[in-house]
Amino acid sequence: MKNLQPLFKSIIILLLSFGTVNQLHAQSTVVRGTITDAKTHQAMPYVTVTFANSTIGGGTNTQGRYNISTTGKYTQIQVTFVGFKTTTRTIETGKEQQINIALIEDNQALSEVVVKSGKKKKYTNKDNxxxxxxxxxxxxxxxxxxxxxxxxxxxxxxxxxxxxxxxxxxxxxxxxxxxxxxxxxxxxxxxxxxxxxxxxxxxxxxxxxxxxxxxxxxxxxxxxxxxxxxxxxxxxxxxxxxxxxxxxxxxxxxxxxxxxxxxxxxxxxxxxxxxxxxxxxxxxxxxxxxxxxxxxxxxxxxxxxxxxxxxxxxxxxxxxxxxxxxxxxxxxxxxxxxxxxxxxxxxxxxxxxxxxxxxxxxxxxxxxxxxxxxxxxxxxxxxxxxxxxxxxxxxxxxxxxxxxxxxxxxxxxxxxxxxxxxxxxxxxxxxxxxxxxxQTIPSFKKTMDIATLVLAGYKNYGTFEVGPANTFYSFNPVEGLRLRFGGRSTPLLSKRYYFETYGAYGTKDKEWKYFLSSTYSLNNKSIYSFPQNYIRASFQHDTKVPGQELQFVQESNFLLSFKRGANDMWLYNDIFRLDYVHEFSNHLSYSLGFKKWNQNAAGSLQFQNLLPNGGLNNVGTIHTSELSGSLRWAPHEKFYQGKLYRTPIPDKYPVFTLSYAQGVKGLAGGDYNYQNVTGNISKRFYLLQLGFTDVSTEGGYLFGQVPFPLLDIHHANQTYAFQLYSYNLMNFQEFVSDHYASIAIDHNFNGFLFNRVPLLKKLKLREIIDFKALWGGVRSENDPMNNANLLRFPSGANGGTYALGSTPYIEGSIAVGNIFKVLRIDFVKRFTYLDHPGAPEYGVRAFVKFDF
Structure with a gap:
């Protein structure tokens, strides 16, 4: 009997629907049908069908069907379409009827044909x-x-x-x-x-x-x-x-x-x-x-x-x-x-x-x-x-x-x-x-499984998936050969509980690294589904390059192994995090968090301060406990949720982010009191035929006295891949600030200039210019030159760490995009602080992106 309920439900809906339709149409004239081409017998879309001598009507759909109705007492319908003879048909008032019509081409004979040869007249807007x-x-x-x-x-x-x-x-x-x-x-x-x-x-x-x-x-x-x-x-x-x-x-x-x-x-x-x-x-x-x-x-x-x-x-x-x-x-x-x-x-x-x-x-x-x-x-x-x-x-x-x-x-x-x-x-x-x-066919499931491994880097085993594959092997100066293996649970295990883990080992430092994470979804949806509402606890013991900001790239990615210059100043981090994230359907979201962070120097990086006798003292672990909160509003935002990241779909709407962090001395072993406020606004501007411009502005201010690892270490990039929101000719840890402002501008002309060059327009290349500027500095209270107890700024093969002065850091690039439809090559120039040891003035960077 239970299996028959959908049938009864459908019959009841049909009866009620037909009853309602009959009541609505009792006094209405309803005409429906199909319009075709009399010659080809093909259905004709977008044909205008109206009640004669009125504006009441509609158009045919892509299958040539129309459906119009009125309570007026009209006796004819009229069918019109460009290039065809207008046709009228008599209808019955107050009834529902079907009328199919075949339209005839309107071939009007020309009274005279004149053929002239000569120079083609130049097109002009004047007197046109x-x-x-x-x-x-x-x-x-x-x-x-x-x-x-x-x-x-x-x-x-x-x-x-x-x-x-x-x-x-x-x-x-x-x-x-x-x-x-x-x-x-x-x-x-x-x-x-x-x-x-x-x-x-x-x-x-x-x-x-x-x-x-x-x-x-x-x-x-x-x-x-x-x-x-x-x-x-x-x-x-x-x-x-x-x-x-x-x-x-x-x-x-x-x-x-x-x-x-x-x-x-x-x-x-x-x-x-x-x-x-x-x-x-x-x-x-x-x-x-x-x-x-x-x-x-x-x-x-x-x-x-x-x-x-x-x-x-x-x-x-x-x-x-x-x-x-x-x-x-x-x-x-x-x-x-x-x-x-x-x-x-x-x-x-x-x-x-x-x-x-x-x-x-x-x-x-x-x-x-x-x-x-x-x-x-x-x-x-x-x-x-x-x-x-x-x-x-x-x-x-x-x-x-x-x-x-x-x-x-x-x-x-x-x-x-x-x-x-x-x-x-x-x-x-x-x-x-x-x-x-x-999706029930085993061969299809197998094909999708292979495609997911190749494209997303995960191999699915039902309740658990292993990956990402591009992190299984990498190398760096501190760890040497790094081997990593991990994965995470899938919704087949639970929609509410998610677990993620990995283990890694360096053959040079002979250290094990690991990560454990547990997430609980509060809205009974996947944590990868919008809107998110979850709480997460995690612990990580691993290495990190200070000042390296990764966007849509997984840590330990094999391609990150290749870097320019010296990059042996690293950290060993122990990070415990407790985070709560809540998104709303209007794309306003907030997050609250607690972070206990222990930092130890690795590689050639050293934590040192000055002793009263002028000697250097090696400092061990930096202990930090931090409470944080952030607000983000991205009106009308659209994105694709991949296995690892949300990939935003660019649009004209801005994105606003405001973050606050409070360091608490004495909380869970924290050694420092400070407050850090950061704000960011990003937006795309469309400039008619001149293309579009992506603009990102950011500012931050840190209150309190802290050692340099807790200052804002500006996002540098020593890889050969161009990064839109990092400084591509800045060295890792080169600049730190306790107050700063920045702007990044990336303008794509979409071929506006190259399309006018005969030899280039066939290649469909696109010209791009990029500009970045960073203003900032370190207040006297955070300058180790004025306080011997503070950790000294590091020095190394790349010249070490500096505070920005009155001159901003500036770099820019000219790029050729759409090479083979996927490749962008940037020719980058650094304009300031060229006297720093190891500071490159020029560079060539590549960026792979699929664009229409």
């Missing part, structure tokens, strides 16, 4: 009617945007899907896919990503969206969400969604910049678009209501981050966009993009203005732009029930910008069948079931 028209569109942008209304609301359906594309029959029949044949499907050969597809991912969302002009609020309430989900041991499903959403953002053609694939492309109706695009009037459509002008555009520089395509402008005084077809030129400086096609459709509101009714963005990626398999992705968005200037209660607009209903992921197939604005084709509808079936 197409440019005059686009300037009118630009002048009317504000009135045609959502922000023109005091209030607006609408329902939205969104579907995103990804598949391996353009697959050959040879690929399909490979032995590895023997058990996966049920996944393959054929794609329309005329579409992007043609030939055979292997679906990988699909997600659907239904949401209610609310906008208020003053005070500003824009809120999305996701009522239903359906997603292909992979085993969390291999894939961060939440992060995957965030990454795809960042790549395939909403396209607002009225914005100056359109975000796409973590880049920004200039809109054809941006304020200064005539400076970057060529415009041509290619058709006038007077049989449309309203009349339309077809405006074609192409980039002046085909390598630039620009679109090409057509927009259809209304000639009813609004100068609004009714339809748009956006593509990219094959020469565009975008990596891995074979084809891109975005189609936008707009509907007329009751007030005569237009709103976006549908957008369809399709992109095919491939390592080789011309042949071979690739990845095809599509994001379809449909908007309906658009209502303006109908305010809701204040509670509607309060809270975070996006809210997900508690039962959003629990909607069943019946709900989706009733709620989707269109019907999924058989292949799309089966992907959820197919991927679930795929």
């Amino acid at each position: 009617p197409a440019v005059e028209l686009i300037r009118k569109v630009i002048a009317h942008k504000e009135q045609n945007q959502l922000e023109n209304y005091n209030f607006a609301e609408y329902k939205q359906y969104e579907r995103m899907s990804f598949a391996l594309s353009n697959l050959s029959e040879k690929f399909k029949t490979k032995r590895i896919f023997k058990n996966y044949q049920f996944l393959f499907r054929e794609q329309d050969s005329t579409a992007i990503g043609g030939k055979t597809l292997l679906p990988l991912y699909q997600e659907e969302k239904l949401s209610d969206n609310y906008y208020r002009k003053s005070p500003y609020a824009k809120k999305q309430v996701i009522s239903a969400n359906k997603q292909v989900k992979y085993d969390e041991s291999f894939v961060d499903n939440q992060g995957l969604t965030a990454y795809f959403n960042r790549m395939y953002q909403d396209i607002n053609i009225y914005d100056n910049n359109v975000s796409l694939l973590s880049n920004q492309l200039l809109s054809p109706i941006a304020d200064h678009s005539p400076d970057f695009y060529k415009f041509f009037i290619t058709d006038t459509l007077k049989d449309q209501q309203p009349n339309l002008i077809e405006l074609s555009f192409t980039p002046r520089n085909t390598n630039g981050l620009l679109f090409e395509g057509k927009i259809y402008i209304t000639m009813d005084g609004n100068y609004a966009v009714q339809n748009a077809q956006l593509n990219v030129n094959k020469n565009i400086n975008l990596n891995f993009v074979r084809q891109m096609q975005a189609t936008l459709a707009f509907e007329k509101n009751n007030d005569g203005k237009y709103h976006l009714s549908q957008s369809d963005l399709k992109i095919e990626f491939g390592i080789n732009k011309n042949k071979g398999g690739g990845i095809y992705g599509e994001r379809l968005v449909s908007v309906n029930n658009f209502v303006v200037n109908s305010p809701r209660t204040d509670d509607t607009y309060k809270g975070p910008a996006q809210v997900i209903a508690a039962n959003a992921a629990e909607k069943d197939d019946t709900y989706w069948l009733m709620s989707r604005p269109d019907t999924l084709d058989a292949a799309a509808a089966s992907i959820y079931k197919n991927i679930d079936s795929l």
Whole structure:
């Protein structure tokens, strides 16, 4: 009987739904159907279907289906599309009916054809009617945007899907896919990503969206969400969604910049678009209501981050966009993009203005732009029930910008069948079931296991995974050959309890190092899932290079073994930590911690102070006990949670961090009282066609008297890898401060200059400039020259440790990026403190990064 409950539930839902639909439509006229091309019999998307002599209607979806309704007494529907004859059909008032229509091309005969040869006229903006028209569109942008209304609301359906594309029959029949044949499907050969597809991912969302002009609020309430989900041991499903959403953002053609694939492309109706695009009037459509002008555009520089395509402008005084077809030129400086096609459709509101009714963005990626398999992705968005200037209660607009209903992921197939604005084709509808079936196949699990080991560095053994593999072997001057082995528990053991450990041994210092960590999740979610809420206790006995800051690189990584100059001044650390971390859904987070830290000098580093007779005294362990707290706010932050790190997805929103640490003398053996305050602000700025700039500013102040290992040891880098937020020509421990301020600026021109050089633009290289400056110093109370009891600043092969003076530390670099699509080479110059022994003036550094 229990197994029949879902069936009864579905029948009840269907009966209630049909009853509700019948009540709603008792006095309504409902017309639905499919629009096709009479010649090719292909379905036609984005065709406008309205009740004749009204603005009530809608557009067809990507399958050519439409569904419109009204309570008015209309007797005809009208179907219009650019290049086809307008068609009307008689309908029955007050009834639900299906009408399929085949449109006929409008081939108007030319009365005269004149062919002339001669010199091609040079394109100019002056006295160009197409440019005059686009300037009118630009002048009317504000009135045609959502922000023109005091209030607006609408329902939205969104579907995103990804598949391996353009697959050959040879690929399909490979032995590895023997058990996966049920996944393959054929794609329309005329579409992007043609030939055979292997679906990988699909997600659907239904949401209610609310906008208020003053005070500003824009809120999305996701009522239903359906997603292909992979085993969390291999894939961060939440992060995957965030990454795809960042790549395939909403396209607002009225914005100056359109975000796409973590880049920004200039809109054809941006304020200064005539400076970057060529415009041509290619058709006038007077049989449309309203009349339309077809405006074609192409980039002046085909390598630039620009679109090409057509927009259809209304000639009813609004100068609004009714339809748009956006593509990219094959020469565009975008990596891995074979084809891109975005189609936008707009509907007329009751007030005569237009709103976006549908957008369809399709992109095919491939390592080789011309042949071979690739990845095809599509994001379809449909908007309906658009209502303006109908305010809701204040509670509607309060809270975070996006809210997900508690039962959003629990909607069943019946709900989706009733709620989707269109019907999924058989292949799309089966992907959820197919991927679930795929993950039960042992060969697939084995393949994912191997991929996780290669890409993430972990080998899964069910409740425990071993890794990361790139830390198993490394070497350094203090430990010699370092062997390390460790791992951590997985959610299969427990969602609340997590354990992590490793052991390491140095053949030169003959010392064992180890780490133990235990974490308890307070919200019954994985500690790697957002939002985090956990408490963690850990103990570590290991070595460390003072002043080395690792970002998205694991300690003991084999590649860190290779360093320039002398780097034999190390520490042996014993660190016990107790941390509490709490994140909120609005990306505000805080942490509280206790840290007991014992430091011992290693290698050539020595802890020494002066005796009254002028001799040197070797000091043993530095004991510190510290209480700490931090606040972090990253509005609208998106990231991908990997096995080791959260990888942020760059965006225009700033990130604020404020940290405070209090050293307590006498607490758990601590020897020092001090307070340390640090603040950081980071943000990306988009500069139209000039690219983007990443800026990070930081400042800190330490109150109290402490030995130099407790001062701020500025982040140096002696590896050959370029690090964005470290000083790449500063030596380890070269500078310390008890107060400082810094700025780091990294500007990527995205090929703006190289695209204008004939020999370089084919290589699609990108030019980058980087600048870093650090101001700081050490107060008299922390200067060992003024206090014999303080530890002396070290001296060594690299010249030792210094306090910054009145001159800031400055370095900068000029870089060439996108080499082989993944490599950045920086030519770095250091401008100050060149008199320090071992201070390099120039250097070459490399940085591997996958960018579109």
